[in-house]
């Protein structure tokens with residue numbers, strides 16, 4: 266009798282589900298969300314393209330980055346439980362001449378081959394000697410259809426790539442743009458870094474020895490409060506030398522970033538929300554896009570996960586005037602940035618170590634992605 270009761274009690278507590286304020290949607294979202302439970306996970310034992318949709322575009326992320334994102338196992342694959350996103354040369358596939366003369370149209374007929382971003386000439390480009398086609402191939406994966414969530418804890422165990430001008434990112438974007446287009450509906454950058462092994466800005470190593478987390482939010486692109494929600498950590502061993510755990514804790518009260526369980530930074534907005542936190546309330550002439558949201562708006566809506574490896578770009582993530590063993594080959598104001606980058610390949614390509622470790626020193630490597638409900 267007593268033993269039986271014990272079993273019943275155990276069974277009850279094991280299956281107890283306390284409701285959570287976390288909400289989810291998508292084809293791989295759980296039907297019921299229990300407080301503290303895993304709501305999304307991938308350990309990359311296989312490459313699950315039902316979870317991870319590839320971007321297929323030349324768009325350059327709005328920063329005139331130099332890569333062409335496509336669904337190709339040269340650039341994204343899993344092996345022994347690790348996801349690799351590895352850059353390659355566009356000329357390996359199409360020939361060098363193609364960059365300056367080819368017409369590249371990435372729109373395909375199959376559902377999986379559609380161009381995913383037409384903005385910034387993202388679906389078709391004509392290469393010319395000054396305006397060359399995207400010289401690098403890479404990958405960007407997203408859970409846009411499979412999983413998005415509001416509030417929770419995220420942990421991604423990853424190893425950053427090494428190689429000049431590589432720009433890895435693990436981040437989240439709003440699923441429904443409830444407050445309008447970027448950056449009104451927010452952006453959560455869990456980790457970004459730069460692949461240069463020896464790059465300095467004002468005497469500070471801003472390459473592989475630095476990792477950062479950032480929130481982007483504001484009423485329009487020119488008014489973005491990211492500088493008040495941006496944190497960096499330095500590691501003299503380099504984030505490319507070992508796997509680290511990049512963590513996000515996102516609640517109705519605060520957003521907090523950590524690396525290996527050590528807090529990097531947090532935002533706890535007051536009742537004035539991110540409008541006040543960003544200092545936007547000082548300008549009376551701008552309409553607050555979050556006026557009907559909670560104090561966490563725009564971070565009170567569902568976001569999905571993105572993992573990508575970008576290269577270069579002209580938005581200043583790679584500042585002009587950095588000190589690097591070979592100088593930065595393009596100016597951020599240059600209309601021929603991609604060409605200038607490509608022409609310097611004898612300097613940067615060897616730093617990608619293409620001939621050792623299957624070229625994987627230059628790959629963003631992800632061991633797992635885990636998301637828990639609050």
Ligand SMILES: *[C@@H]1O[C@H](CO)[C@@H](O)[C@H](O)[C@H]1NC(C)=O
Pocket residue numbers: 337338339353354357358402
């Ligand atoms: C995938 O990429 C490789 C290397 O760039 C290329 O040779 C191959 O043609 C690509 N495959 C497809 C289907 O585009």
